[in-house]
Amino acid sequence: MDKHQQQAPELPEHKAPWWMDGREQQEPHFLGNGLNTFWRKAWHWLLFPLRQLDPLECSENILNVLAWDRGIQRFSNEPLLLYRKRVKFAFANARDAGDIAGFKRIFERLGIGWVELHERQPGVPWDVIIIELADLALAQNQQLLQVLIQHYGRTCRRYRYKVVYPQPLRLHAARFSGSYQVFGAKLG
Template sequence: MKAPQLPKINVPWWQDGATTSEALKEPHYLTKGVSAFWQRMRDWLAWPLAQLDPLTCSEPLLDLLAWDRDIQRFDGEPLSLYRKRVKFAAINAKDAGSVAGFKAIFERLGIGIVALKERERRDEWDVITIEVRDSAMAQNSRLMLELIRQYGRTCRRYRFQVSYPAVLGIRHGTFGHSFSLYVASNLPIHTLTANGQQMNHNKHVFVASMREQ
């Protein structure tokens, strides 16, 4: 719950101490003093409301909220990250049972999951592969292990797979061209010439046979 802001005090121009004179006069400082006083009163009254928000409460009360929401601060965890884990503890516990919800848990804490792969191999059906960027693995390794410990599925093994993105740039443009193909070959040429001549031909057939007497 957020407390409303104080309205701005607008003093008439003939009483603001600045419009009718070149130098600032007493009404101007009086207005500033009254505004500062009521702003401090507003902060005092809104302090209990701020303690209900893990992002703005004091550290002793933050530890109490973390204990109530089953959050343990690991060694070296920044305070800002610790506050986020306490704030999103309830919604994270609700989303832990699905693939989309598990990705949302990481995204709420600033870690982007590229892919979440299940049952890739038949002999290792209980292995879940989490594919992340190399920078996320290097900067948030301790946090990722803590999230798996707290929100991981029962009887499942988790394995990280690091991907290295490569950016490829291709420039494009218009171009034109003309194409011509010429083929030359050296083939031998054979010429057959026939001259007509008269031919004479005589044919004789002789037959001989033997008879018995």
């Protein structure tokens, strides 16, 4: 159940009362089920406009209007799900833009994965921010990273990528025990 349905009043489940409890007289039961089914459909019809305000569920035409309203432009070959996420989180991303922790939250919301940002590093000009991320994340999200930096990056700053190649490490723990003896010997 999405958040719009949670805000809407819950449609109760009603059973039609009848005084004839015999197995032959089931018409009121079928009538009650039919009415419940109709009102459930009417409930979904009435909630349709609310579902159109959610970028993850609305039609693509409404999504483009929401994107225009939020200042988001779809880049070439952008997957629809990623575009929907960018539109959905546009306000939160704009609020988080400008600091390191906020930039990490932006990357996390859009599914880029692990990322570290370093600024004012020794031996690097003061206006350079180093974005450290995995090689696969950089390769799969090159255009997205450029759009995010252009849209949410700090002005008068330059960005550099530092690629990390993660390697899995397996460490096994085992019990190690032994006995030691010391023998003394004299020469002579």
